[in-house]
Amino acid sequence: MLDVHIRLTLQSPERSFAVDAAFRSDAHRTALLGPSGSGKSTVLQAMAGLLPGVQGQVRVDGQTLLDSARGIDLPARARGVGFVFQDYALFPHLTVHENLCFGVQRLGRAPDPEATARVEALMAQFDIEALRRAYPRHLSGGQRQRVALARALATAPRLLLLDEPLSALDTALRIRLRAELAQMLARVQVPTLLVTHDPQDVEALAQSVVRLDAGRVVAG
Amino acid sequence: MLTPLWLTLKVALLATLFAGATGVALGWWMARRRFPGHAVVDAVLVLPMVLPPTVLGYYLIVLVGRNGVIGQWLDRWFGITLLFTWEGAVLAAAVVSLPLIYKAARAAFEETDHRFAQAARTLGAGEWEVFLRISLPLALRGIGAGLALTFARAMGEFGATLMIAGNLPGRTQTLSVAVYAAVQAGDDRLALTLTLVISAVCIVLLVLANRLLQARH
Numbered sequence: 364m365l366d367v368h369i370r371l372t373l374q375s376p377e378r379s380f381a382v383d384a385a386f387r388s389d390a391h392r393t394a395l396l397g398p399s400g401s402g403k404s405t406v407l408q409a410m411a412g413l414l415p416g417v418q419g420q421v422r423v424d425g426q427t428l429l430d431s432a433r434g435i436d437l438p439a440r441a442r443g444v445g446f447v448f449q450d451y452a453l454f455p456h457l458t459v460h461e462n463l464c465f466g467v468q469r470l471g472r473a474p475d476p477e478a479t480a481r482v483e484a485l486m487a488q489f490d491i492e493a494l495r496r497a498y499p500r501h502l503s504g505g506q507r508q509r510v511a512l513a514r515a516l517a518t519a520p521r522l523l524l525l526d527e528p529l530s531a532l533d534t535a536l537r538i539r540l541r542a543e544l545a546q547m548l549a550r551v552q553v554p555t556l557l558v559t560h561d562p563q564d565v566e567a568l569a570q571s572v573v574r575l576d577a578g579r580v581v582a583g
Numbered sequence: 584m585l586t587p588l589w590l591t592l593k594v595a596l597l598a599t600l601f602a603g604a605t606g607v608a609l610g611w612w613m614a615r616r617r618f619p620g621h622a623v624v625d626a627v628l629v630l631p632m633v634l635p636p637t638v639l640g641y642y643l644i645v646l647v648g649r650n651g652v653i654g655q656w657l658d659r660w661f662g663i664t665l666l667f668t669w670e671g672a673v674l675a676a677a678v679v680s681l682p683l684i685y686k687a688a689r690a691a692f693e694e695t696d697h698r699f700a701q702a703a704r705t706l707g708a709g710e711w712e713v714f715l716r717i718s719l720p721l722a723l724r725g726i727g728a729g730l731a732l733t734f735a736r737a738m739g740e741f742g743a744t745l746m747i748a749g750n751l752p753g754r755t756q757t758l759s760v761a762v763y764a765a766v767q768a769g770d771d772r773l774a775l776t777l778t779l780v781i782s783a784v785c786i787v788l789l790v791l792a793n794r795l796l797q798a799r800h
Contacts, residue, residue: 408701411705412704412705413701413704413705438704439701439704439705440704440705440706440707440708440709441707442705444705445705446701446702446705448698448701448702452696452698452699452701452702454699454702454703454717455699455721456720456721465703465706465708465716466706466707466708469707469708469712470711470712470715470716514706515705515706517706518706518707
């Protein structure tokens with residue numbers, strides 16, 4: 364159960380852009396659909412705690428991550444939100460296995476056996492065991508997507524956010540990876556919110572849709 | 584000839600260490616933060632690169648000399664004197680070469696995609712962890728190249744060193760100062776040998792710096 368209200372104003376020398384978007388969703392997988400520049404990626408980043416100066420509230424299954432009226436604003440590291448970036452942002456200096464372990468091994472602390480086991484299970488589930496020692500630059504687009512998804516899930520997040528997971532791809536690959544992503548997400552137990560500009564993504568990947576235009580939620 | 588060489592290497596190494604730690608920290612800070620006066624702070628940090636070495640040496644004498652603000656304090660609490668000591672040469676070389684590592688580190692941090700840091704935060708990393716596990720390793724090649732240049736610059740430092748540490752053979756006479764002394768004394772042979780040694784070391788360092796920078800792409 365997702366209860367979100369994001370208010371913020373992005374200021375740049377060229378323009379000022381106001382986002383005021385409120386939505387709720389009980390679906391397991393929700394899509395945030397809108398044209399480019401509608402503020403959907405901004406909403407996603409604000410939910411993850413990656414932007415300063417955000418007002419409003421973010422509640423996931425009764426847990427409050429942000430409530431500016433009550434002075435609650437958890438930092439990104441404490442929100443327990445898995446984030447899959449638009450072009451995946453896999454750490455280029457770390458292997459696939461090290462990328463997955465990044466979130467479960469804190470500096471100077473012994474690894475948690477439960478989390479280590481979770482990483483191994485995810486490597487098997489997403490069929491990336493053979494890539495364990497490979498670096499991101501050697502992976503194909505589909506492999507990168509699987510690694511990024513597995514990395515985001517390795518910390519056992521309470522919410523999974525995907526920012527335009529298919530937008531960087533050409534049409535043929537897009538169709539193939541969309542089907543692959545749909546299969547993978549179907550097996551993910553974590554509530555998921557994904558941002559896209561493509562209605563076909565919504566149809567294939569989500570059960571519920573929130574439409575965004577010019578920073579506001581619109582009906583229809 | 585060996586004494587000035589070892590002294591030079593010791594001074595340059597320590598200067599690189601101090602300038603490196605300070606320059607990387609400042610480069611990271613200046614790459615991440617924007618505040619009023621940012622451009623002025625940047626200019627001050629690059630100043631040692633453009634100021635005449637004598638002016639820089641004079642600044643340092645005023646600051647760390649026996650009657651200087653920092654010099655008095657160092658003398659009273661730690662019994663440390665920097666004028667006419669090899670430690671003073673380290674200070675001079677560190678200050679003069681600081682802009683090189685500062686600029687290299689700042690550029691390396693600015694080139695690093697900030698989404699990697701954001702990804703690390705969503706995975707539970709605090710700011711120190713982001714720095715140590717993401718920003719620093721990703722900037723390492725640029726910083727390494729900067730350190731090679733810093734070391735080369737520290738080895739060749741002359742003007743400020745002469746003003747702070749003087750020209751005491753065996754104690755503060757580094758290679759570049761020794762070349763000057765040899766020429767003044769008419770010992771062309773020694774001057775030539777020292778010149779070749781310092782040129783060779785600097786060429787090796789420049790090649791190394793270029794390798795590091797190219798390997799990044």
